[in-house]
Structures are given as C-alpha cells and as structure tokens.
Amino acid sequence: MASDARTLLTDKKSELEEQMAVLEEPPGSPGEISFGKRIGEGTSIAVDRLSQVAVHDQLQVTMVDVDRALVKLDEDTYGTCDVCGKPIPEGRLEALPWATLCVEDAAKR
Numbered sequence: 001m002a003s004d005a006r007t008l009l010t011d012k013k014s015e016l017e018e019q020m021a022v023l024e025e026p027p028g029s030p031g032e033i034s035f036g037k038r039i040g041e042g043t044s045i046a047v048d049r050l051s052q053v054a055v056h057d058q059l060q061v062t063m064v065d066v067d068r069a070l071v072k073l074d075e076d077t078y079g080t081c082d083v084c085g086k087p088i089p090e091g092r093l094e095a096l097p098w099a100t101l102c103v104e105d106a107a108k109r
C-alpha cells in the first residue's frame with residue numbers, strides 16, 4: 001500500500017514538472033505574435049497569460065502537497081492529518097493521494 005502511494009506520488013510529481021515546464025516555456029517570438037495582429041488580440045493574449053499563471057500557481061500548490069506527502073511517507077505519518085494528526089479518510093486519499101490534511105483542516109487552510 002505504502003509503495004503504491006509512493007509510485008502514485010512520484011508519477012504525479014513528474015506529471016506536474018512536465019506541465020509546469022510547458023507553462024514556463026516562453027511564448028513565441030514577439031515578431032510572430034505581432035504579425036497579423038488584429039484589434040482585441042492583444043487582450044486575449046493577456047488573458048491567456050493570466051490564466052496560465054493561475055494554472056501554474058495551482059500546479060505549484062499541488063507540488064508542495066506532493067512533496068510533503070512524500071516526506072510523510074518517509075516519516076511514516078502518511079495518511080494522517082498534518083494539523084490534528086487524525087487519520088485522513090481512505091476515500092479522500094484515493095481521490096487525492098497527496099492529501100496531507102483531513103477534510104476539516106483542508107477547508108480551513
């Protein structure tokens with residue numbers, strides 16, 4: 001069970017790293033972007049960048065949880081809440097293997 005969780009977490013970690021690398025790639029050269037530019041296009045590019053930043057932030061938050069869950073595996077506290085120490089329900093861990101908080105404490109975060 002514990003080794004399954006580790007596999008899940010390391011898989012998720014490399015998936016996150018890949019997704020973040022894609023988001024961190026610089027957009028096409030400025031020449032390409034301005035070529036054939038129409039009114040309104042600049043706005044949609046700005047919005048795209050903003051949502052990319054939001055996605056990137058979200059990935060980073062998940063990454064912190066994945067790293068923490070891996071440490072918890074080493075500490076043998078995996079599956080217990082970081083705040084109150086109570087066991088995290090199995091269903092929650094199945095849905096979110098990198099959960100480090102129980103539902104109650106996660107809601108407070």
Ligand SMILES: [Zn+2]
Pocket residue numbers: 081082083084085086101102103104105
């Ligand atoms: Zn808790």
